[in-house]
Amino acid sequence: MRLAGRFGGAALSLLMVAVLGFFLFRVVPGDPVVSMTRGRPTTAAMQAELRAQFGLDRSLPEQFWSYFTSLLRGDLGTSFTFRRPVADVILERLGPTVLLVGTATLIAVLLGLWLGVRSAWRRGSAFDRVTTGVSLTLWAVPTFWLGMLLMMVTGDLFPSRGMRDTDTAPDFVSQALDVGHHLVLPSVTLVAVVCAEYALVMRSSLLEEMHAPYLTTARAKGLRDDLVRRRHAVPNAVLPAITLVFLRFGLVVAGAITTETVFSWPGLGLLFYDALTGPDYFLLQGLLVVTAGAVVVMNLLADLLHGVLDPRVKVV
Amino acid sequence: MNPLLELRNLTVHYGPKCVVNDVNLTLAPGQTLGLAGESGSGKSTVAMAVLRLLPRAARVRGEVLLDGDDVATMSWGRLRAVRWASASIVFQGAMHSLNPVHRVGDQIAEPMRLHGTPGSVAELLEQVELPREKARAYPHELSGGQRQRVMIAMALACGPRLVIADEPTTALDVVVQAQVLAVLGRLVAEQDLGLLMISHDLSVLAETCDDLAVMHRGELVERGRTREVIANPRHPHTAALTAAFPVIGDPAHRWAEPAGEPEPLLEVRDLVVDYGRTRAVDGVDLTVGRGEIVALVGQSGSGKTTLARTIMGLRTPSSGRVIFDGAEVARTGRALKAFRRQVQLVLQDPSSALNPRHAVFDAVAEGLRVHGVPGDEEALVTAAVERAELRPASLYLESLPHELSGGQQQRVVIAGALVLGPRLLVADEPVASLDASVRGEVVALLLRLRRELGLASLIITHDLGLAWQIADRVAVMHQGTIVEQGSVEKVLLAPSHDYTRALLRAVPRV
Numbered sequence: 117m118r119l120a121g122r123f124g125g126a127a128l129s130l131l132m133v134a135v136l137g138f139f140l141f142r143v144v145p146g147d148p149v150v151s152m153t154r155g156r157p158t159t160a161a162m163q164a165e166l167r168a169q170f171g172l173d174r175s176l177p178e179q180f181w182s183y184f185t186s187l188l189r190g191d192l193g194t195s196f197t198f199r200r201p202v203a204d205v206i207l208e209r210l211g212p213t214v215l216l217v218g219t220a221t222l223i224a225v226l227l228g229l230w231l232g233v234r235s236a237w238r239r240g241s242a243f244d245r246v247t248t249g250v251s252l253t254l255w256a257v258p259t260f261w262l263g264m265l266l267m268m269v270t271g272d273l274f275p276s277r278g279m280r281d282t283d284t285a286p287d288f289v290s291q292a293l294d295v296g297h298h299l300v301l302p303s304v305t306l307v308a309v310v311c312a313e314y315a316l317v318m319r320s321s322l323l324e325e326m327h328a329p330y331l332t333t334a335r336a337k338g339l340r341d342d343l344v345r346r347r348h349a350v351p352n353a354v355l356p357a358i359t360l361v362f363l364r365f366g367l368v369v370a371g372a373i374t375t376e377t378v379f380s381w382p383g384l385g386l387l388f389y390d391a392l393t394g395p396d397y398f399l400l401q402g403l404l405v406v407t408a409g410a411v412v413v414m415n416l417l418a419d420l421l422h423g424v425l426d427p428r429v430k431v432v
Numbered sequence: 433m434n435p436l437l438e439l440r441n442l443t444v445h446y447g448p449k450c451v452v453n454d455v456n457l458t459l460a461p462g463q464t465l466g467l468a469g470e471s472g473s474g475k476s477t478v479a480m481a482v483l484r485l486l487p488r489a490a491r492v493r494g495e496v497l498l499d500g501d502d503v504a505t506m507s508w509g510r511l512r513a514v515r516w517a518s519a520s521i522v523f524q525g526a527m528h529s530l531n532p533v534h535r536v537g538d539q540i541a542e543p544m545r546l547h548g549t550p551g552s553v554a555e556l557l558e559q560v561e562l563p564r565e566k567a568r569a570y571p572h573e574l575s576g577g578q579r580q581r582v583m584i585a586m587a588l589a590c591g592p593r594l595v596i597a598d599e600p601t602t603a604l605d606v607v608v609q610a611q612v613l614a615v616l617g618r619l620v621a622e623q624d625l626g627l628l629m630i631s632h633d634l635s636v637l638a639e640t641c642d643d644l645a646v647m648h649r650g651e652l653v654e655r656g657r658t659r660e661v662i663a664n665p666r667h668p669h670t671a672a673l674t675a676a677f678p679v680i681g682d683p684a685h686r687w688a689e690p691a692g693e694p695e696p697l698l699e700v701r702d703l704v705v706d707y708g709r710t711r712a713v714d715g716v717d718l719t720v721g722r723g724e725i726v727a728l729v730g731q732s733g734s735g736k737t738t739l740a741r742t743i744m745g746l747r748t749p750s751s752g753r754v755i756f757d758g759a760e761v762a763r764t765g766r767a768l769k770a771f772r773r774q775v776q777l778v779l780q781d782p783s784s785a786l787n788p789r790h791a792v793f794d795a796v797a798e799g800l801r802v803h804g805v806p807g808d809e810e811a812l813v814t815a816a817v818e819r820a821e822l823r824p825a826s827l828y829l830e831s832l833p834h835e836l837s838g839g840q841q842q843r844v845v846i847a848g849a850l851v852l853g854p855r856l857l858v859a860d861e862p863v864a865s866l867d868a869s870v871r872g873e874v875v876a877l878l879l880r881l882r883r884e885l886g887l888a889s890l891i892i893t894h895d896l897g898l899a900w901q902i903a904d905r906v907a908v909m910h911q912g913t914i915v916e917q918g919s920v921e922k923v924l925l926a927p928s929h930d931y932t933r934a935l936l937r938a939v940p941r942v
Contacts, residue, residue, distance in 0.1 A: 329528040336483050336523075337543040338515035347542075348531050426533060427570040 126416045130409055134187055137404035138180050144395040148172070148196050151394050170196065170398075183401065192405070193398035197390070202402035206384065212279055213383030216299060217372055220306035225361050227307065228314025229354070235315070236322035236353075237345055248319070251312030263305045263378040274300045277380045302379040306372055310364065317360055322353040355426050359418045366414030367407075434500035436461045436594050436626040437482065437519070441494035444477050444486065452477050453650040454494070461593060464620060464627040466637030466658065468673060469647035470867035471838070475630045478647070479596050482628075483515050498594070516543045520587040522616070524599035527579060530571040536582045537567025540589055549590045556585040560615050576732070577608035584616055594626040601636060605731045605894040610938035613639055632867060634673055635940040638662060646670045676868035678897035680924050680939065685897075687879055688920070691904045694721030696755075697888050698743065698775075698856055703752035705735075705742050712738040714912035715752070720856065723886040725878070727899035727920075729935070730909035736892050739909070740858050743890070744777060757855075773803050776849030780861035782841035786833040792817065793829040796848045803852060816851035819885075820844070821877055839870030846877065850885075857881075857889040863898060875902050896939055900924055908932045 149166050167173045171182060186193060192202035231251070235244035254262070267276045275281070275298050284294040325331070326349065334348045335341075376385030384403065391399040423429045437459040444452040452474040459465050469475040480486050481496055484503050496503040498518055506514065520543075523529035530539060537553045544551055554564035560581040571579055580600060587595050597616065601609040617640050620627045631637050637644055637658065644658040646669065653667040665671040678685035698720040705713040712735045720726045730736045741747045743754055745761060745768050754761045756775070762768045776799075779785040786795055796813045799805075805812070817825040820843040833841055842862065849857060862878070863871040879902060881887045891903060899906050900920060907917035908931065916929040927933050 329523060330531040332480075332485055333521075333523055333529045334531070334542075336485055336515055336521050338512040338517065338546055339542075340512065348534075351533050352531070428532060428572050 122416060122419055126412050129412045133408040133412070134184065134405055137401045137408070138183055140404070141395055141397055141400040142176070144392065144400075146393075146395050148394050148397060152196050170194070187405065192402035195391075195399040195402075196396045197394055197399065202398050205387070205399065206402055206406055209382060209384045209387045212381060213376070213385065215295070216302055216376070216381055216383060217306065217367075219299065220303040220372075221310070221364055223303070224307045224311040225314055225364070228311040229318045229357060231311070231315040232318025232357075233322055233345070233350060233353075236319045236326065237349075239323060239326075244319075247315060251315045254308045255312035257309070259305060259309050259372070259374040260378045262308060263301070263375060266301055266305055270301065274298075276301055279382055302372075302375050302381050305378075306375050313360065313364075314357065318353065318357050321356045322349060325349050325353045328352070351425075355422065358422060358425065359415075362414045362418030362421070363411065366411030435459060435497075436463070436499065437628065438497040438500075439478070439481075439494070440497065442478065442481060442496060443493045444474070444481060445491045445493075446489055451650050452481070455647075455650075455652045457645060457652065457655070459594070459626050459628060461626055462624045463643065464629070464641040465643045465645060466641035467628060467630045467645050467647060468632065468634055468637055470632055470673075470869065472649070473647040474650040475647045476598055479521065479598050479628065479630055482519060482594075482596060483521065484511060513547070516587075516592065517547045517549070517590045518592055519594040519596060520590065520592045522580075522583045522587045522595065522597040522600045524602050527571060527576070527603075529583065530579060532571055535568055535570060536574070536579075540567070540582065540586045543586070544589050547590045551589065551591075553585075556589055557582075559588065559619060560585045575608075576604050577612055580604065580608075580612050581615060584612070584619070588619060588623070591623075592625070594628065595620065597627065597629045599631055600629070602631070602633075606896065606935060607731055607938045609636070610940070613940070616640065633677070633940075634662065634868075635677055639940040646673065673868050676872045678901040680896055680900045680936070685901055686920075687875065687901050688725060688904055689879075689883070691721075691724055694724050696720070697722045697724070697757060698890070699753075699755040700739075700743060701753040701755065703739070703742060703754065704750045705738050705747060706750045707738075711912055713742065713749075716909075716912075716914050718907055718914065718917070720888050720890050722855075723882055723888050724905065725882060725889045725891065725903045727891045727893060727903035727906045728909055729893055729896060729899055729906060731894060731935075734909045735912040736909045737860060740777075740860060740890065740892050744775060744858060745772060769803070773799075773852050774854050775856045775858060776852060776854040778842075778845055778849055778857055778859040778862050781865045782838065782845045783833065783865075785845050786841060788833055790832075791829065792822075792831050792833075792836075792844050792847075795833075795844055796851050799848055799852045805852065812851055813847075816847040817844075819850050819881070820847035821873075822847065837870070838866050839873060842866060842870075842874055843877070846874075846881075850881070855886075855888060857887060858892070859889055860892045861894070862891065864893070864895065878902060896924060896935060908935070 149163050149172065152166065153163065164173070171179055183193065192206070194200065195202050195205050198205050231247050235247045238244055279298050280291065280294045284290050331344055331348055334344045339347070373385040373388055375381070376383045377389050380386065384407070387399070388403050391403060435458040437457070439455050439457040442452055442455045443450065455478060467475045467478065477486065481492055482498065482503065486492060492504060498514060501514070503511065503514070530536065540553045540556055543549070553567050557564050557566060562578060562581050562585070566574065566578065574582065583600070600616065601612050604612060613636065619625070627641065629637060629641055641658055644656065644661045645652055646654040646661070646667065648667070648669040654661055654665065654670045661670060662674050665674055696719045700716055700718040703713055703716045704711065716739060718726070718728070728736050728739065738747065742749050745763065748763060756771060761771050793813055796816055797809055800809055800812060813829070814825040817828060822828045822840060822843050828836070828840070833844070836844065857878070859878070863874050866874060875898070878889060882889065891898065893899060903920050905918060906920050906923040907914050908923065908929065909915070910931045916923055916927065916932050923932060924936065927936060
């Protein structure tokens with residue numbers, strides 16, 4: 117019963133995203149046809165033809181209906197700027213984003229949770245004070261500024277633009293090394309910014325558990341301090357962090373718009389940025405549906421996983 | 433032969449505050465010793481000191497000899513080996529002392545694996561009279577009594593020679609308490625264990641322990657055979673503790689003055705309350721007269737709290753009627769609000785009933801503001817606070833709850849009820865969380881309010897001693913129905929229903 121409710125809720129959220137996605141971007145200033153034809157001599161007749169081709173001459177409800185019915189068939193429409201199906205464009209950019217944001221999120225989660233556990237367990241220690249201070253500072257720093265700062269500090273050590281060099285040998289190993297090399301700066305930037313969130317959430321939720329009587333029981337049984345922590349305290353304290361981690365996994369797909377823009381990383385974030393300058397309605401709608409859908413699905417997964425990890429929560 | 437446990441000049445400080453002061457105590461193998469005292473007497477600190485479990489902030493002096501070995505000077509490795517294998521603890525409040533996300537079987541098995549003790553979880557569960565399938569249960573799937581049995585099974589897992597039980601039955605109702613004490617007592621006797629049992633409840637200790645020690649403000653004030661200590665207390669604090677626990681049938685503990693046949697104030701007629709498919713209250717008839725004190729007794733889960741909530745208008749009944757002062761109680765709107773002003777609720781735990789950030793003045797004045805009572809707020813609040821015997825009121829009005837003792841907090845809750853000039857108090861376990869000495873004062877206060885203001889009370893409790901002390905009439909509730917009601921003397925001294933007799937049998941005797 118509750119499981120059905122969870123799925124129903126997720127479906128409803130997706131529907132609302134689809135509706136919102138259509139109307140939201142119609143208010144973005146700018147005329148797509150003008151941007152499409154910028155720099156080329158065009159006549160009013162050509163513009164009208166373009167409008168007709170993309171269905172922009174029809175009324176808003178008509179446009180919405182055709183958008184919505186094709187969405188149900190899995191068709192996200194055609195991008196103005198790329199003159200190709202939106203789904204293809206998004207799919208092409210998905211790989212780089214998942215690589216960058218996925219790597220960064222994974223590192224940030226592991227590092228953040230570890231930092232949070234250690235600072236809570238030794239609350240008030242030098243380690244705790246330094247960790248909390250540094251992560252708060254990094255969190256407060258604007259991402260683009262941090263990215264540019266890293267570029268300046270590291271000099272020519274790491275490439276700062278794009279995902280691969282054009283002159284790399286075509287074999288897999290050289291390609292992988294090249295991509296890895298390009299990955300360093302953007303992922304370090306992302307980790308530095310989001311790690312703090314995990315560290316702070318983990319720290320505060322472990323601090324709440326620290327005085328739980330069952331930890332005294334565990335100590336009285338003769339468990340070593342690190343076993344008390346690993347086996348008893350952390351499994352309880354990690355539960356609130358799980359939800360956050362999964363929400364973040366959902367955002368992986370959305371990418372990190374600023375980071376990708378600063379480092380010209382050819383992912384969804386950069387695509388979003390480009391689409392907004394159009395505005396490329398169909399691309400924007402498609403991006404919103406895909407990214408919001410990922411968040412909704414991940415949130416649903418987090419709920420289900422919470423039910424598995426915490427026996428007090430009955431999902432089914 | 434070494435004593436099992438010996439405390440020599442044990443002193444514990446938290447900063448400048450001394451919580452245990454120069455305590456000397458010995459426990460021979462196979463001996464059972466009760467350690468009694470009120471909250472803050474230092475008795476739990478002693479228990480924690482035995483296995484060196486006190487927080488870092490505690491400064492411990494003196495010696496704690498476990499089988500002749502000083503716990504304070506042991507290496508960490510040696511200490512971990514001694515913990516649970518030589519001495520184990522049955523903690524209070526098993527809900528929080530068991531890890532909520534591990535199966536209880538794993539939690540019982542954990543110390544066995546750690547210390548390399550052979551044995552099986554199933555056998556341990558059988559010893560505490562739990563079916564072996566319960567090993568797969570999580571703590572929240574068990575009842576309070578079952579959880580406490582799991583704690584006992586866990587404590588015996590590594591075959592210790594000393595078991596420390598810290599308030600092992602405090603949160604349990606009287607019938608379950610009797611069962612848990614019986615299991616613990618039987619196992620201690622069978623396995624010839626040393627038992628150090630800590631409780632604020634002398635009758636529980638009298639039931640289980642041969643010897644009794646009494647702590648007061650960090651000091652050990654009395655030690656002797658349990659019967660002698662209780663019969664002839666030498667220290668005034670021990671005397672106060674023994675006197676505070678009412679003995680059912682003893683006229684000296686019957687504080688309520690005999691009342692006549694008062695006019696009915698509250699009448700409940702054939703009330704039924706359902707939670708989904710569960711029938712919590714099943715056709716209850718109950719009357720509280722003007723100025724009468726009625727005790728509604730029963731075990732946890734008997735439906736007594738649901739009944740009280742429905743009377744207050746906090747739940748809608750499935751059928752039946754609640755009549756107050758001759759008129760049916762409204763379920764909504766202004767009439768319900770007016771009714772609620774006349775019927776005030778006093779909850780069990782004052783520390784959670786009071787908002788920790790509201791000063792006494794605001795806590796008491798809140799009711800006046802909610803009901804828009806005209807008049808001088810300060811004068812009304814002061815009068816109510818003094819009625820609740822916090823005198824002079826000016827000393828308390830600006831205090832925050834955490835600056836007050838448990839008894840003072842409960843008086844603030846009562847003042848908050850009195851300020852609205854109610855005619856009926858519904859009190860849910862009003863003294864269960866209070867220390868013995870304070871408990872008597874609060875009981876006396878409720879009786880004085882009845883005498884001076886004609887205030888009627890419906891007291892919900894599983895404590896039959898409290899009913900004997902304070903009530904005019906008793907109603908016994910069992911599985912949603914009232915199985916017996918009548919005058920206190922009749923119900924408690926000559927019970928006619930089997931369930932009432934079972935409840936009375938379960939009451940520990942001093």
